[in-house]
Structure formats: C-alpha cells, structure tokens
Amino acid sequence: MPVANxxxxxxxxxxxxxxxxxxCVRKCPYCDFNSHVATHIAAGAEPSGDQLPEVDYxxxxxxDLRSQLPWVHGRKLGSIFFGGGTPSLFSPAAIGRILDLAESLVGFRDGIEITLEANPGTFEQAKFAGYHSAGVNRLSIGVQSFDPLQLQNLGRIHTGPEAEIAATQARSAGFKNINIDLMHGLPGQSQTDALRDLQRAVDLGVEHISWYQLTIEPNTAFYSAPPVTPGSEEIAAxxxxxxxxxxxRGYGRYEVSAYSRAGLASLxxxxxxxxxxxxxxxxxxxGKFTLPDSGxxxxxxxxxxxxxxxxxxCEVGEGGLDFPLPKVADVAVEERPLEFLMNALRLVExxxxxxxxxxxxxxxxALAREWQRLEAMELVVPLASRIxxxxxxxxxxxxxxxxxxxxG
Structure with a gap:
C-alpha cells in the first residue's frame, strides 16, 4: 500500500x-436514526410544548454551512436531501429559506435534484404546493406499509388510505418525481402481503421505490423487545x-434496496x-470532503x-471562528480501498x-491481487473498465x- 507521500x-x-x-411526531420502534420527538426547545430550558424552534434552527x-465553505472548493451542488426525523414538520417557508441559502452560498448545478422526506400523516395539500414552489422537486414519502396491522406494529401514525392520498396530492401539487419507502420482512408478513404493498405503490405510479428489509438495530424499542419476523428462507422468497x-413493471434495481423507472435513479x-x-x-x-491540496x-x-x-x-469556537467546525476524522490511506468498495459495490452497475x-x-x-482472485470465482467483473x-x-x-x- 502506498504511503501518503x-x-x-x-x-x-x-x-x-x-x-x-x-x-418527528413519534419515535418508531425500529428507528435508530438521529430523531427526537418534536418539542419546543429553548436554550437552557427543559423541552416543553409542541412547537419547533424553526427560525433558530x-x-x-x-x-453551519458557512463554516464548511472552505471545503467546497468552488463546486456547485448536484443534489440536496432533507432527511430526518421528519423534514415536512418544517414549513415551506423554512425549507425555501434553506434552499435560498444553499444556492447563494454554494450554487446549484443545472438539473439539481432536491428531495424532501415526509411521512404521510404530516401532509396537507397546501404544504405540498408550498414545498414545490420553494424548489423541492422530489418527494420521498415514508409509507413503510399500506397494511393497517403492520402500520400498527411499526408505530406509524398514518393509515394506508392516507398514504395513497398523500401520493395523489403530491402529484397534484406538481411533483413529477416521487419515491415511496416500503419495508419487508415485517412481523407475520407473508409473501402475498409484501407483494400487495408493492402493488399498491406501483399502482400509484411513483417513479422510485425504496424497498428494504426490516432490521433490528441496537438502541431501538424493537431491540429491547424483538418482534417475531419471517425466517431467512421466507425473506429470500x-x-x-x-x-x-x-x-x-418497469422498476430497475440499481442499488441494494432502490428501484426506479428508467433514468430516475436518485442522484x-x-x-x-x-x-x-x-x-x-x-x-x-x-459529511465527506476531498482535500486535493493536502491529499x-x-x-x-x-x-x-x-x-x-x-x-x-454561543462561545467562540476553535481558531476564533464564530461557529465551530464539525468533528473531523481522516480516512486513512490503508482504509480507502475498503471505504470506496463499501460504497461502489452497492450499485448494481x-x-x-x-x-x-x-x-x-x-x-x-491496490485492488488488483484480491480482485483477480474474486474474478476467478466469478464474483466480480474484470477491472479494466468498471468496479x-x-x-x-x-x-x-x-x-x-x-x-x-x-x-492488522
């Protein structure tokens, strides 16, 4: 392995x-994301009430964005993703302000994809139109299942019909690129049940479906009291x-759990x-940044x-900055092959x-020796053109x- 020099x-x-x-409105029992029940937060005070500190946030x-501009190196953004939590708890005006800041401070490439995650239970038609007007051009709706029993099992706060209405309202508001998140391997779920969920999503005409298996993660309610889920053979089927x-039905698989219509994979x-x-x-x-000057x-x-x-x-950060830089960790030279492959090999192509x-x-x-062995086992394609x-x-x-x- 080469050294840094x-x-x-x-x-x-x-x-x-x-x-x-x-x-978010409620913490789902399977969720290990960094999400917190929506309460009003004031500096130095205990959380109380139902409002969010939208303006302060x-x-x-x-x-935060200004502090990281030196790492941008003059590049413009090809995509923006609002994740959470439930970003649709924020008003269209707040989302629009964030987009205006990103465009003025960094800039947008032509054809930029701007995605907002949302749960069906948080939507109103006026909000859909507001997000679209603010510049969001792709909506990702966290349905997870249309089955009422599974929605109850997953701690969701919407119903199957509400999810269908949300997708229809999003289309009426002008969205031409909609994703639906669905889960499989749910408690007591049969193959017929799972396919019924997929059929309902396909029937809505969405452009993208994220279909992923329920996994039981540490620090979740399901980890403390695991539900009984289908066995490995049932999951495979x-x-x-x-x-x-x-x-x-025309949805190509381009990543482990991502399926899209032709040309509409998530940028x-x-x-x-x-x-x-x-x-x-x-x-x-x-975040992740490449710093060419230092390697x-x-x-x-x-x-x-x-x-x-x-x-x-609230206090001056290191180096006299008004806003401190985030915690930084280098991707060591010896770790780069694995880091690269952990990402690239998720893509079907x-x-x-x-x-x-x-x-x-x-x-x-740096890859060649092991790659040749894997190629002989028909696990990877020749290294000449693609990884x-x-x-x-x-x-x-x-x-x-x-x-x-x-x-080591």
Whole structure:
C-alpha cells in the first residue's frame, strides 16, 4: 500500500448537500436514526410544548454551512436531501429559506435534484404546493406499509388510505418525481402481503421505490423487545418475488434496496455510493470532503442532540471562528480501498474503474491481487473498465468486502 507521500493526485468529485431535520411526531420502534420527538426547545430550558424552534434552527444551518465553505472548493451542488426525523414538520417557508441559502452560498448545478422526506400523516395539500414552489422537486414519502396491522406494529401514525392520498396530492401539487419507502420482512408478513404493498405503490405510479428489509438495530424499542419476523428462507422468497414483480413493471434495481423507472435513479443516492463528496449540516449530520491540496479525505460529524446543536456558537469556537467546525476524522490511506468498495459495490452497475484512483489517490494495483482472485470465482467483473460485481456476486458483497479489510 502506498504511503501518503506516494499518493496520486486526488480529483474533486461531485458535491451534494444533506440537511438533517431531527424532529418527528413519534419515535418508531425500529428507528435508530438521529430523531427526537418534536418539542419546543429553548436554550437552557427543559423541552416543553409542541412547537419547533424553526427560525433558530435555520439560523444555525446557515452558520453551519458557512463554516464548511472552505471545503467546497468552488463546486456547485448536484443534489440536496432533507432527511430526518421528519423534514415536512418544517414549513415551506423554512425549507425555501434553506434552499435560498444553499444556492447563494454554494450554487446549484443545472438539473439539481432536491428531495424532501415526509411521512404521510404530516401532509396537507397546501404544504405540498408550498414545498414545490420553494424548489423541492422530489418527494420521498415514508409509507413503510399500506397494511393497517403492520402500520400498527411499526408505530406509524398514518393509515394506508392516507398514504395513497398523500401520493395523489403530491402529484397534484406538481411533483413529477416521487419515491415511496416500503419495508419487508415485517412481523407475520407473508409473501402475498409484501407483494400487495408493492402493488399498491406501483399502482400509484411513483417513479422510485425504496424497498428494504426490516432490521433490528441496537438502541431501538424493537431491540429491547424483538418482534417475531419471517425466517431467512421466507425473506429470500419475498425478496426474489418482489424483485421480479418490480422488474416486470418497469422498476430497475440499481442499488441494494432502490428501484426506479428508467433514468430516475436518485442522484443523491448515486452520489453517496460513488464515493463522491457531500456537505452535512444539522444535528448529527455527517459529511465527506476531498482535500486535493493536502491529499486528505475527511469525514465530518455534527453533535447529535438538537439542544446541543442549537447551542453551538454561543462561545467562540476553535481558531476564533464564530461557529465551530464539525468533528473531523481522516480516512486513512490503508482504509480507502475498503471505504470506496463499501460504497461502489452497492450499485448494481458499479462505478467506472478510473474513479478509484481519482477519488482515493491510490493506483488500481491496490485492488488488483484480491480482485483477480474474486474474478476467478466469478464474483466480480474484470477491472479494466468498471468496479462492479457480477450478477452472481451481488449477493455476496459482504464476503467480497472481507477481502479488503486493512491488515492488522
């Protein structure tokens, strides 16, 4: 493995922006995201009431973004993603202000994709139109299931019909690119049940479906009291039937759990999985930056709790900054092959081979020895043009990645 002084020049990859809105109406029992029940938060006071500190939070987002501008290196944004929590708890005016700030401080590339996550129970038709007018052009609706029993199991606060109405209202408000999130492997769920959920999403005519398996994560209510979920063979049968159903109806699988109509894969997802860069702002937000002048690749993270995030900048930060920089960790040279592959191999088509050297500073020879062994096992395609698995190897990505763990 080359040492830092022997690295190839790094090329600046495309840039995206992630905005974290950390509040939600209720914490779902399966959720391990950085989300907090929506309450009014005042500096130095105990949470109380039902309102959000929307104006103060957007002010902090602006300071956060300004503090990270030196790492942008003049690039414009190719995508923006509002995640959470439930970003649709914020008003269209607040979302519009954030977008105006991002455009004025960083700038937008032509054809920018701007996604807002939302739960069906939080929507009103007037809000849909407001988000669209503010500049949001892609809506991601967290349905999870249309089945009333499963919605109860998952602690959701909407009904199946409300989810269908939300998608219809979004279309009426002008959205031409809509994603629906669905889960499978739910308690007591049969293959028929799972396919019924997919059918209802397809019947709504959405452009993108994120269909992922329920996993029991630490620090969740389900971890403390795990539900009984289908066994591995049942899960495999559900996945096989669901993938075939989506393919028959024109949804191509381009990532582990992402399916889209032709040409409508999420640009933000593609940016993540291509080992490109992204600015992360908001409580608990993560980011990644390439710093060509020093040959460094860094990951950033903000403090997690809304209270602590809102308190940032009350004291002068390090270096005399009015707003402190996020916590920074370098991606070590020996970790870069694995970091790159953990992202790129999630994509069904992989990534161009030349992007490995451009985005890691390492020659392709850093992969070659293990790659040739994997190629002989028909798990990966030849390294000449693309870094990707074969169709057979795509089901063994975890085993492939084990070959690239740093020594020691």
């Amino acid at each position: 022997d690295l190839l020049p790094l090329r600046l990859p495309p840039l995206s922006l992630y905005v974290h809105i950390p509040w 957007v002010d902090q987002l602006e300071r 559900i996945q096989q039937a669901g993938r075939a159903y989506l393919a028959e 933000h997802n593609l940016n993540y999985w291509s080992f490109a860069d992204y600015v992360g702002i908001g409580a608990g937000a993560h 460094r690749i860094i990951r950033t993270q903000r403090t997690r709790t809304p209270r602590d995030y809102l308190a940032l900048g 992989g990534v161009p081979a030349e992007s490995f050297s451009a985005y890691t500073g390492l020659p392709l020879s 990707a698995t074969t169709a057979f190897g795509y089901d063994y990505v975890d085993e492939i990645l084990q070959r690239f763990l740093p020594a």
